Amino acid sequence: MSILLEVRDVSKTFNLKDGVVKACSNVNLKIHSGEILGLVGESGSGKTTMSNLILGLEQPDQGEILYKGQSVVEIFKKDEKIFRRGVQAVFQQPLLALDSLQRIERSVTEPLIVHGVGDRASRKARARELFELVGLDESFLQRYPNQLSGGQLQRVNIARALVLSPELLICDEAVSALDVSVQAQIINLFLEIQSKLGVALLFISHDLEVVRYLADRIAVMYAGSVVEESETDALVENPLHPYSRALLSASSIHESSENDNWDMSTFRREELPKLGCKFAPRCRYVDDFCRENEPVIQGFDGDRRSACFKTDALFLRGNK
Ligand SMILES: Nc1ncnc2c1ncn2[C@@H]1O[C@H](COP(=O)(O)OP(=O)(O)OP(=O)(O)O)[C@@H](O)[C@H]1O
Ligand SMILES: [Mg+2]
Structure with missing residues (x-):
């Protein structure tokens, strides 16, 4: 399996009023195409910092992150969109990630609009196709976020994250805010998506039981x-x-x-x-x-x- 993403000796320190926090120290990770890597650790261990570094939301003080063998910093300089198409994220709070004033269809198709993919009709068709994949009735596309449950909203977020056919999904505590029975459904959905689409997952959680159910390897x-x-x-x-x-x-x-x-x-x-x-x-x-x-x-x-x-x-x- 080829290496999709590599974290090479990455460190990140935050300066606080009363000292410094070394959130990540000399972290090395490799994520291969199509695999599920679990990242587990208790609160404050640096998991979200790692996710933010990979997504380019924070910059490392030391080390580098490579996507398909190329430094992410260099990819960002040339064309950030290449990276954004390839690497997408699903976060903990499903409602926060969606615009409450927009119909769900608009939120799901927005990445296609931003990246200039397709026309109105093909974008609608893509949204319907993804809703079938994530197990939502297409009538939900015409609703607003506050009309859906937490589990349904997380399905919407997963559809949105998949709309550009990424090769890697970063899931940071993506089931932690959900009820236990709903967690199991969403975990199974991630497994189904991975096997159908071959997308790689970095699955981050404080809960070893959740991670072990999904992951091929665990860090x-x-x-x-x-x-x-x-x-x-x-x-x-x-x-x-x-x-x-x-x-x-x-x-x-x-x-x-x-x-x-x-x-x-x-x-x-x-x-x-x-x-x-x-x-x-x-x-x-x-x-x-x-x-x-x-x-x-x-x-x-x-x-x-x-x-x-x-x-x-x-x-x-x-x-x-
Ligand atoms: N922007 C920031 N400014 C200052 N300190 C930060 C910042 N982001 C994270 N930290 C600190 O870095 C450390 C790691 O935090 P991080 O959020 O990465 O942990 P985590 O493993 O994701 O925890 P949780 O399970 O609670 O989500 C913590 O001590 C945190 O307080
Ligand atoms: Mg976190």
């Missing part, structure tokens, strides 16, 4: 860094990084074991250690070496990566 973020990347089954069966173990123990997909009862209280950036591994204060495998040295993410067992000095031992130990 786990902690305090701005990717700490593990593994194929989904491998991660669920035998997580390499202690933080992945903690996330898994907090989710119901996991059978209880001695891995349970991790401290899952939300981490506070101001309490992160200045020295050593950032996860050390919460890690049950920690020792003095971890408190003094910061681990770098490294390859393990073929295509896995983990940022922990004890990866070998944890792997041998299994999910116990």
Whole structure:
């Protein structure tokens, strides 16, 4: 599979009144054509910052992002529309993304108008075609956003994101605001879309259960860094990084074991250690070496990566 998008050693710092926040540190990610990469981590771990960097809504301080092998900065200089056609997004709040004063048809076809694609009749036909794909009756095209439920609105947003036939969809907490039963329907819709259209997905969520249901591979973020990347089954069966173990123990997909009862209280950036591994204060495998040295993410067992000095031992130990 060819690499569609590559994040190369990207860092992003925000300056605040009372200090700096390193939202992303030296992040490396690859998204291949047609695959679903899950990005998981608790609140504040840097997931949305990563999404904003990929979408060009924020600029990295360091590193670069490549789309089909070309620097996104260079693509933007030449023709931003090339990137906008190829990479689209679906966000958390379905209502916010739509213009409440416009009929839904107008919102769905707007990207076609902006990009000068087709005429009125072909744009209407494209909207109907997409509504069939996302499971909405075409009569909804004539309604206004406030006449639809949250799940229906998210289907509209997905149709809108697909209208230009992108190759990559960035979904940032795209099901998090929905009721659990509706979440399942929208997750299945994403799977259906991926298999029918072959579009790649970067699926971002704080919820490992949601991500594991969808993703081929999962990257786990902690305090701005990717700490593990593994194929989904491998991660669920035998997580390499202690933080992945903690996330898994907090989710119901996991059978209880001695891995349970991790401290899952939300981490506070101001309490992160200045020295050593950032996860050390919460890690049950920690020792003095971890408190003094910061681990770098490294390859393990073929295509896995983990940022922990004890990866070998944890792997041998299994999910116990
Ligand atoms: N524009 C900004 N200005 C200052 N700080 C920011 C900005 N955007 C993000 N941050 C900080 O960067 C860190 C990462 O935030 P981010 O929103 O990327 O996390 P997240 O993983 O998406 O969290 P959530 O699960 O809550 O959406 C946080 O400490 C956040 O407060
Ligand atoms: Mg976020």
